[in-house]
Amino acid sequence: MYKTGIVWLSNDLRLTDNKLLADASRDCESLLVVYIRESASLKPNRYGFRSLGKLRRKFIDECLSDLNRNLTSLGSELFLMEGSTLTCLQTLIGQNRPDVFYCATQSGFYENDIVQFIRRSYPELRLVESAHTALLDQTQLPFLLADIPKSFTQFRKKVEPIILDSEFIDTLKNNTPSSLPKQPQKPTLFSGNTVPFSADLSFLNDASKTEPAIIFGGETHAQQYLKHYFSNNYASTYKQTRNELDGIYHSTKFSPWLSQGCMSPKQILKTLVTFEQNHGANESTYWIKFELLWREYFFWLAKVLGKSLYLRGGYRHKNPLKSFYPQRLKSWCSGTTPYPLVNACMTELNTTGYLSNRGRQIVASCLVNEFDVDWRYGAAYFEQQLIDYDVASNWGNWQYIAGVGVDPRGGRHFDIDKQQRLYDPENRYCKRWLGEHGSKYSNSAITDYVDAADWPLE
Numbered sequence: 001m002y003k004t005g006i007v008w009l010s011n012d013l014r015l016t017d018n019k020l021l022a023d024a025s026r027d028c029e030s031l032l033v034v035y036i037r038e039s040a041s042l043k044p045n046r047y048g049f050r051s052l053g054k055l056r057r058k059f060i061d062e063c064l065s066d067l068n069r070n071l072t073s074l075g076s077e078l079f080l081m082e083g084s085t086l087t088c089l090q091t092l093i094g095q096n097r098p099d100v101f102y103c104a105t106q107s108g109f110y111e112n113d114i115v116q117f118i119r120r121s122y123p124e125l126r127l128v129e130s131a132h133t134a135l136l137d138q139t140q141l142p143f144l145l146a147d148i149p150k151s152f153t154q155f156r157k158k159v160e161p162i163i164l165d166s167e168f169i170d171t172l173k174n175n176t177p178s179s180l181p182k183q184p185q186k187p188t189l190f191s192g193n194t195v196p197f198s199a200d201l202s203f204l205n206d207a208s209k210t211e212p213a214i215i216f217g218g219e220t221h222a223q224q225y226l227k228h229y230f231s232n233n234y235a236s237t238y239k240q241t242r243n244e245l246d247g248i249y250h251s252t253k254f255s256p257w258l259s260q261g262c263m264s265p266k267q268i269l270k271t272l273v274t275f276e277q278n279h280g281a282n283e284s285t286y287w288i289k290f291e292l293l294w295r296e297y298f299f300w301l302a303k304v305l306g307k308s309l310y311l312r313g314g315y316r317h318k319n320p321l322k323s324f325y326p327q328r329l330k331s332w333c334s335g336t337t338p339y340p341l342v343n344a345c346m347t348e349l350n351t352t353g354y355l356s357n358r359g360r361q362i363v364a365s366c367l368v369n370e371f372d373v374d375w376r377y378g379a380a381y382f383e384q385q386l387i388d389y390d391v392a393s394n395w396g397n398w399q400y401i402a403g404v405g406v407d408p409r410g411g412r413h414f415d416i417d418k419q420q421r422l423y424d425p426e427n428r429y430c431k432r433w434l435g436e437h438g439s440k441y442s443n444s445a446i447t448d449y450v451d452a453a454d455w456p457l458e
C-alpha cells in the first residue's frame with residue numbers, strides 16, 4: 001500500500017474502464033487527481049494557430065466539470081490547473097512527495113517527453129503507465145514497438161485476431177473504481193494555478209431531452225450516447241453510410257469523446273460485440289472494428305515516430321517541394337476557395353469543430369495538391385479547430401494524404417469535382433453550410449503574393 005499517489009489525467013477523462021484510477025483506489029491511502037491545461041496551447045504556435053481552439057476548449061471544460069462531479073460522488077475531487085504541464089507536475093511532486101505517480105501512456109512526442117522526464121528526474125518515484133486510451137497495452141502487441149508494421153494492412157492482420165478474441169473483451173472487468181481514496185491530509189497546490197470549473201452541466205439534468213445531444217463533453221453524456229447508438233440499428237448499415245458528408249448517424253460520432261477519453265475503445269468494442277450477439281454481425285459491424293484499428297495503428301505509430309510525426313518529410317523522410325502561400329492558406333481556413341465543396345466543409349469545421357472523414361480527406365487533399373501548401377499548416381489548423389483532435393490520428397492522417405506517411409500508394413489526390421458529383425450531387429450539403437446561393441460562390445481570383453513578412457519562422 002502506498003501512502004500518497006498522484007493520478008495525472010489527460011486524455012482519459014472518465015471513471016469507468018480507467019485502469020489508473022482503479023489501481024490507485026486499490027493501492028493508495030491518499031490520492032491527488034489532477035488535470036493540467038497546458039498554457040502554451042492557448043498561445044499561437046509556430047504555424048500561427050493555437051493548439052487549443054475555442055470549440056475544443058468548451059468541450060474539454062464540459063468533460064472536466066462532469067468528471068469532477070463524478071469523482072466527487074466517489075469521495076474525491078479533480079484538481080484543475082493551468083500552466084506549463086511539466087512545471088505543474090514538478091511542483092506537485094515536490095510539494096506532496098508522492099510514492100507513486102499514475103499517467104496514461106502518451107502517443108505524442110511532447111507529452112511522452114514529459115512522462116520520460118518525470119521517470120528520469122524522480123528515480124525513487126514509482127511510475128505507473130497505462131495505455132488505456134488505446135485498445136491494447138504495449139505488452140499485448142504481437143511485435144516489438146520498434147518493429148511496428150510499415151502498413152496498416154500488415155498491422156491489422158497481426159492485431160485483429162487479438163481484439164476479436166472473446167477473452168480480450170473480458171479484460172474490461174475490474175477497471176472501474178467503486179470508491180476513491182481520500183485526498184492527502186493537506187494537499188499542497190499552488191493556488192495561483194488552480195482554476196475553477198466553468199461548464200454548465202444543467203443540460204444533463206434536463207429530463208425533457210429524450211435523445212442525447214451529439215456533441216456535449218463528459219463521460220456521463222458519452223456513455224449515454226454509446227448506449228443510444230447501439231440501441232438503434234445504425235451499426236448494421238455503417239459501412240454503406242460512413243462516407244457520407246452529412247447525417248448524424250451515418251458514422252458513429254464517437255471521436256470527440258474518444259479523443260478526451262470519455263469513452264474507451266474497449267467500451268465501444270464490448271458494446272459492439274453485445275450488439276452483434278443480439279442483432280447479428282455483418283460487414284458494417286465489422287467495419288467499426290476496422291476503423292478502431294486504424295486509430296490503434298496511428299496511436300502506436302506516433303509513439304514510434306516521435307518527432308518525425310510533425311516533420312515535413314514525415315514517416316517516409318521525403319521532402320515534398322511545397323511552398324507557403326499565405327493567401328491560399330487563408331482562403332482555405334476561412335472556406336473562401338474556388339471550390340464550393342471545400343468551402344462547405346471548412347465552414348462546417350469552423351462552426352462545429354467536426355467534419356466527416358470524407359470531408360477531412362477532401363479538404364486536406366485540396367490544401368496539399370491544389371494549393372501546394374506544406375501539409376503541416378493544415379494539420380496545425382485542424383489541431384486548433386477539431387473538437388475530436390487527437391495527436392496521432394490527426395498528424396498521421398495528414399501525413400498519409402500528403403504522401404509522406406504510411407500510405408503504400410504514396411499519397412491521395414482527390415478530384416474535387418468528382419467528389420462533389422459522388423457525395424453531394426444535389427448540392428444539399430453545400431447549401432446547408434453556404435446558404436442557398438453559397439454553392440455557386442467562387443473566389444477564383446486568389447491573389448498569390450508572398451511577402452517576406454508573411455513567412456513563418458522555422
Ligand SMILES: Cc1cc2nc3c(=O)[nH]c(=O)nc-3n(C[C@H](O)[C@H](O)[C@H](O)COP(=O)(O)OP(=O)(O)OC[C@H]3O[C@@H](n4cnc5c(N)ncnc54)[C@H](O)[C@@H]3O)c2cc1C
Binds near residue numbers: 256
Ligand atoms: C486529415 C485528417 C485528419 C484527421 N484528424 C483526426 C483527429 O484529429 N482525431 C480523430 O479522432 N480522427 C481524425 N481523423 C480520422 C477520422 O476522420 C475521424 O476519426 C472520424 O471522421 C470521426 O468521426 P466518427 O467518430 O463518426 O468516425 P467513424 O467513421 O464512426 O469511426 C469510428 C472511430 O474509428 C476511428 N477512426 C475512423 N477513421 C479513422 C482514421 N482515418 N484514422 C484514425 N481513426 C479513425 C475514430 O476513433 C472514430 O471515432 C482524421 C482524418 C483525416 C483524413
